[in-house]
Amino acid sequence: MVILKRKEQVYTVEAGKTLEQALRELGILPETVLAIKDGRIVPLSHRPADGEELELVDVISGG
Amino acid sequence: MKCSVCGREAVIKLRHAGLRLCPEHLVARVEKEVAGAIRRFRMLAPQERVLVAVSGGKDSLALWHILVELGYRAEGLYIDLGIAGYSARSREASQVFARERGFTLHVVSLEKELGATLDGLTRLARGKTCSLCGTVKRYLMNKFAWEGGYQALATGHNLDDEAATLLGNVLRWDEGYLARQYPALPGEGKLVKKIKPLVFLSEREMAAYCLIKGIRYLYEDCPHAQGARSIALKGVLNELEDRYPATKISFLRGFLKVRDRFRPPEPVVLQDCPGCGMPTAADGPCRFCRLKGRVSHGAAA
Numbered sequence: 072m073v074i075l076k077r078k079e080q081v082y083t084v085e086a087g088k089t090l091e092q093a094l095r096e097l098g099i100l101p102e103t104v105l106a107i108k109d110g111r112i113v114p115l116s117h118r119p120a121d122g123e124e125l126e127l128v129d130v131i132s133g134g
Numbered sequence: 135m136k137c138s139v140c141g142r143e144a145v146i147k148l149r150h151a152g153l154r155l156c157p158e159h160l161v162a163r164v165e166k167e168v169a170g171a172i173r174r175f176r177m178l179a180p181q182e183r184v185l186v187a188v189s190g191g192k193d194s195l196a197l198w199h200i201l202v203e204l205g206y207r208a209e210g211l212y213i214d215l216g217i218a219g220y221s222a223r224s225r226e227a228s229q230v231f232a233r234e235r236g237f238t239l240h241v242v243s244l245e246k247e248l249g250a251t252l253d254g255l256t257r258l259a260r261g262k263t264c265s266l267c268g269t270v271k272r273y274l275m276n277k278f279a280w281e282g283g284y285q286a287l288a289t290g291h292n293l294d295d296e297a298a299t300l301l302g303n304v305l306r307w308d309e310g311y312l313a314r315q316y317p318a319l320p321g322e323g324k325l326v327k328k329i330k331p332l333v334f335l336s337e338r339e340m341a342a343y344c345l346i347k348g349i350r351y352l353y354e355d356c357p358h359a360q361g362a363r364s365i366a367l368k369g370v371l372n373e374l375e376d377r378y379p380a381t382k383i384s385f386l387r388g389f390l391k392v393r394d395r396f397r398p399p400e401p402v403v404l405q406d407c408p409g410c411g412m413p414t415a416a417d418g419p420c421r422f423c424r425l426k427g428r429v430s431h432g433a434a435a
Contacts (some may be wrong), residue, residue, distance in 0.1 A: 078353075100376050102149070105341050112145040112157070112342055116135045130341040131294065131368055132191055133359030 073119040077104070077127035090125070091115040103131050146342050149379035157346045164343045168200045168331045175318040177329040182285035183207045184329075187275050188239070190227030190352040192344045193290030197332055198237065199349060201288065208288070210239040213274050215267065216251025220357055227352040240282075242274055248422070249429040252358075258432040259425055263358045266425070273422040277412055279326040286321075291330040294337045297382040298367040300389055312396040315389075323404060324413045334383065 075082040084093040106113040137144040137156035144154035188194040201208040232239035321327035404413040407420035414420035
């Protein structure tokens with residue numbers, strides 16, 4: 072499983088998909104977040120490996 | 135995925151621009167777009183002093199950083215609105231950013247200037263929090279810029295902000311607002327020139343820029359923004375953008391071509407407020423002074 076952390080929420084998705092596919096499966100528009108690993112941006116085309124953990128940062132600000 | 139410029143590993147795909155970029159070329163694109171907007175809309179001359187309104191968020195901090203990188207004389211202004219918890223954290227983010235870079239940050243307290251925090255004002259005055267916040271921030275930013283002798287006031291409004299504002303104005307066919315929506319509004323009397331150098335850059339690009347450049351910004355949104363109309367408008371535009379890439383940039387660029395057709399319903403005549411001397415379209419005290427009066431009246435009651 073792949074772990075995606077977004078603020079207090081933790082999502083798990085099956086490995087083997089691209090990040091974009093995983094986000095769409097979760098109902099998240101891919102361009103509204105940035106995925107981060109070890110302080111670096113992870114592209115939407117990346118296929119996270121089983122057990123991989125990524126942080127999702129919302130890029131849409133309010134107000 | 136390879137960078138469209140250098141062929142190295144790309145980290146971001148910008149569908150609206152038809153680009154895949156590595157960190158180095160994402161940074162280069164953002165800075166080039168800012169320089170381009172400044173030139174195209176004649177926002178700043180090299181010797182002019184610019185005051186950047188900072189909130190601790192990604193856009194305003196990145197804007198300040200870029201303006202200094204481009205060689206402009208930019209200082210920051212943080213307005214402490216006194217929003218419980220949130221203001222302390224956003225002020226801290228702004229102060230840390232400025233301190234780490236040796237930038238000059240000015241802090242103005244709404245409570246000191248008005249006699250009430252935004253939370254207190256919302257309780258006392260009739261009106262929506264976001265509208266009151268806009269009124270007091272616009273007033274204080276302009277007053278500080280005018281009194282400090284700055285030639286321009288820069289805000290971090292980005293493509294997503296501007297497209298959402300435009301959609302909101304179009305849905306109401308608000309000709310007055312449409313006539314005034316522009317990346318650079320010239321100064322007039324005591325009204326300082328207002329500029330939005332990030333106008334053609336998406337939120338996604340700005341967030342990526344901050345991460346790459348190590349700009350630590352506050353991820354948190356203002357608690358009053360929850361349920362705000364602007365968020366709903368951004369949501370609609372993001373759905374459209376997902377299906378039809380470049381919707382936002384086309385919408386905004388197309389508007390800028392026809393904006394001249396919109397005129398305010400009546401020409402706005404500015405006069406000095408009898409209370410504070412700052413410009414106002416009102417007959418009598420400006421809105422800030424009226425709010426101040428209501429606060430002191432409410433506090434005395």
